Amino acid sequence: MPLKFAYAGSAAYTHDTYARSADYLSMLASARHEADALVSAGVVAAHALTVAEIGPGNGGRSRAFLTRLAHRGRPCQRYLALDFSETLLDIACARLARFAGDRMSVDSHVWDIECGTSRGVERWRPGPEPVISCLLGHTLGNVEQPVTALANIRAALRPGDVLLLSVALGPADEPSPVAALAPYRSPEFRAAALQPLLAAGLDEADLEFVLGWKDGVVVGEAVLRRPVQVGGGVLPAGHRIRCFQSRRFRPHDVIAAVGDAGWQVRDALPAPGGSHLVVTASRH
Structure with a gap:
């Protein structure tokens, strides 16, 4: 899911809160x-x-x-x-x-x-x-x-x-980019990144927010804690939804x-x- 959706609709107000943190x-x-x-x-x-x-x-x-x-x-x-x-x-x-x-x-x-x-x-x-x-x-x-x-x-x-x-x-080959991940660990950013999924009907209690780093890219994912029905199908527990990526x-x-x-x-x-x-x- 492209990061731009964390700025649209109701998510715009969540981003405004983050941008004042x-x-x-x-x-x-x-x-x-x-x-x-x-x-x-x-x-x-x-x-x-x-x-x-x-x-x-x-x-x-x-x-x-x-x-x-x-x-x-x-x-x-x-x-x-x-x-x-x-x-x-x-x-x-x-x-x-x-x-x-x-x-x-x-x-x-x-x-x-x-x-x-x-x-x-x-x-x-x-x-x-x-x-x-x-x-x-x-x-x-x-x-x-x-x-x-x-x-x-x-x-x-x-x-x-x-x-x-x-x-x-930031170097693509940095093994443990503490500085790169730090800005994304705040509660305000987590709320902004997850807002599009909440607007789509998922429950925040069912989502774990996970940060990672791969080939010079910060990746944020929502991991489902339990099976969730979306549209006409079911996503299993453990399914990972990419909330954003931010390239260095x-x-x-x-x-x-x-x-x-x-x-x-x-x-x-x-x-x-x-x-x-x-x-x-x-x-x-």
Whole structure:
């Protein structure tokens, strides 16, 4: 089950709770690094920006990113939130509109970047100035086919537009990735990951949440404690349902994926400590 379903419908409210938890808020420092990486790449001038963010979550992380951009002399004048989940978009845009006041217009468009391109950005585009398309906070690591998603984003944009991408790094051959699994052990994340199964009619008491690591991917599974009837069939006790997977990247793999999707890489800047990589690319 793709992780995107943990952000849709009733699960959007569970994610909002998780995104206000201490574990999640501790990651906001990387949002400031993402803004700094965009400025240092030299691809945007010192004036108001037009930003289209894919996967803004509940808007809290986006607010930290936009605040840092303004402090660096690149305030956002027009902002478009793009997401698979209409409910989560409503939550994010309400939070960002309160933050922005009359300094920034806030709009939204539903788009699943895994299923194809979209005309949403083109219809929203205010003029000829370049759009900064942002895929931040390791959103790319949660999709099933990263190169396909990046190509779909490129197809939705114009020559001269910019991609700002950040991903979490980690070696595929690490035998015991304590640091990689730690962010997923909180009760808030467990609730968010299981919410789609609960919405489908399963009982939380029948589910054990198990984390694992395989070939550079964090995998979360729900294991049935007893047989469960779903639709016209029965799933046996011990049946495992993948709730999500979150890929970790090596720097050269990220850069290769961006290039394979048709983007021209302009800069790649590791975060302090080496846990994240921020890539800036342009569309030609």
